[in-house]
Amino acid sequence: MMKLKEKNRIAAVLMPLLIALVTNGWSAPMTEGSSASTPIASSQAKASCKLGDLSEFRTLANEVDALVEKGNLPEAKKRIKDLETSWDEAEAGLKPRDASSWHVLDKSIDRALAALRAKPPIQAECKSTIAALLKTFDSL
Amino acid sequence: MSSDNLNKVPEITLSFWVIKILTTTVGETGADYLAVNAGLGQAVTRTGMALFLAVALFLQIRARRYTPWLYWLSVVLVSVVGTQITDLLTDDMNISLYLSTLVFAVALGIIFIVWNRSEHTLSMQNIDTRNRELFYWAAILCTFALGTAAGDLATEALGLGFAWGSIVFGSLIAVIYLTWKFGVNTVLTFWIAYIFTRPLGASLGDMLTQSRNYGGLGMGAMWTSAIFLTVIILLVTQAQIKDGLLNVGRGGN
Numbered sequence: 135m136m137k138l139k140e141k142n143r144i145a146a147v148l149m150p151l152l153i154a155l156v157t158n159g160w161s162a163p164m165t166e167g168s169s170a171s172t173p174i175a176s177s178q179a180k181a182s183c184k185l186g187d188l189s190e191f192r193t194l195a196n197e198v199d200a201l202v203e204k205g206n207l208p209e210a211k212k213r214i215k216d217l218e219t220s221w222d223e224a225e226a227g228l229k230p231r232d233a234s235s236w237h238v239l240d241k242s243i244d245r246a247l248a249a250l251r252a253k254p255p256i257q258a259e260c261k262s263t264i265a266a267l268l269k270t271f272d273s274l
Numbered sequence: 275m276s277s278d279n280l281n282k283v284p285e286i287t288l289s290f291w292v293i294k295i296l297t298t299t300v301g302e303t304g305a306d307y308l309a310v311n312a313g314l315g316q317a318v319t320r321t322g323m324a325l326f327l328a329v330a331l332f333l334q335i336r337a338r339r340y341t342p343w344l345y346w347l348s349v350v351l352v353s354v355v356g357t358q359i360t361d362l363l364t365d366d367m368n369i370s371l372y373l374s375t376l377v378f379a380v381a382l383g384i385i386f387i388v389w390n391r392s393e394h395t396l397s398m399q400n401i402d403t404r405n406r407e408l409f410y411w412a413a414i415l416c417t418f419a420l421g422t423a424a425g426d427l428a429t430e431a432l433g434l435g436f437a438w439g440s441i442v443f444g445s446l447i448a449v450i451y452l453t454w455k456f457g458v459n460t461v462l463t464f465w466i467a468y469i470f471t472r473p474l475g476a477s478l479g480d481m482l483t484q485s486r487n488y489g490g491l492g493m494g495a496m497w498t499s500a501i502f503l504t505v506i507i508l509l510v511t512q513a514q515i516k517d518g519l520l521n522v523g524r525g526g527n
Contacts, residue, residue, distance in 0.1 A: 186487075186488075187487070215313075218310065219310060222306070222310050223483075223485075223495065224484070224485065224488065226435075226436055226476075226480035226483075226484050226488075226490075227435075227436075227480075227484040227485060227487070227488025227489070227490060228488065229429055229430070230429050230433045230434060230435035230436075231433065231435075232433075233429065233430035233431075233433070
């Protein structure tokens with residue numbers, strides 16, 4: 135009967151797709167695990183806890199901090215936009231791992247963004263929000 | 275009474291569902307791009323999109339017959355605005371996703387009750403008066419907000435990532451399709467499936483765009499949007515052509 139053949143055909147197409155999706159889903163937690171399995175110091179191990187490897191974002195935050203230190207607020211504003219963009223792009227990948235930690239870090243980034251985007255930006259405010267952001271990274 | 279007016283919305287075919295899912299993703303990516311990459315900020319993007327949507331809906335409702343490109347442009351814009359409404363509530367007003375999901379679900383129920391009471395039919399083949407169109411689009415907007423809230427809630431409460439999300443929401447839609455095949459009410463199954471296309475579209479989009487570090491295919495937002503947009507344009511053009519060749523004889527049964 136035609137209906138049965140049709141269903142088999144559909145199943146034949148869907149099965150490999152399902153398998154591909156499932157293996158993709160299972161490999162995601164595995165990549166996350168391997169990055170946390172070689173800690174050098176305990177504080178570094180903490181940095182790659184449930185959210186996984188945040189070093190890319192931490193590096194950008196450090197660069198913003200350095201620019202703020204030097205008093206170069208316009209450059210810092212440009213650099214933190216890079217942080218914002220890459221952070222937002224990675225939301226779908228990071229948030230499911232640990233939504234509450236993600237929100238904590240997200241709000242911390244927002245505060246630093248607001249300080250640097252203020253008109254005019256105030257050095258002390260920028261300094262404190264960035265310092266708080268780096269502390270947030272360390273605490274995760 | 276069934277009017278002489280033509281049905282203003284597309285027939286529910288596989289093509290319909292494919293375009294629907296793709297437009298969901300593209301709408302979201304587009305709004306993100308404007309707000310973040312282009313630096314317009316959330317407030318400006320929101321207002322701009324809402325205005326754009328108002329214009330599109332005005333044209334859509336004013337049109338004398340179903341016009342594929344206008345219909346799907348409206349859907350993309352509703353997708354954007356519906357998502358932004360939910361994001362505004364969640365991010366700016368700190369409203370819990372449990373609450374927003376519940377509120378949108380109730381709101382959707384109310385829309386259907388009022389719609390049914392007013393028109394005595396919820397059939398998608400009779401969206402042929404202005405009132406019915408207004409109800410229809412109100413429901414569509416609400417399903418996007420609800421789909422966003424429910425999808426985000428699943429991510430946050432269950433840690434449901436995009437890979438599993440694609441499987442789960444895809445399977446749910448498949449199950450709903452089966453219940454429809456076995457006789458469950460058409461209107462009910464359509465709208466429930468429609469709600470789930472929002473988180474499905476979001477998960478599929480994320481699967482393609484997200485970096486390999488997170489288990490995605492690493493294609494990035496730009497390429498994914500370009501591909502999705504191309505497929506949408508092809509399918510909508512196909513619908514437009516098919517539509518243009520048909521005589522004015524379609525419409526109410």
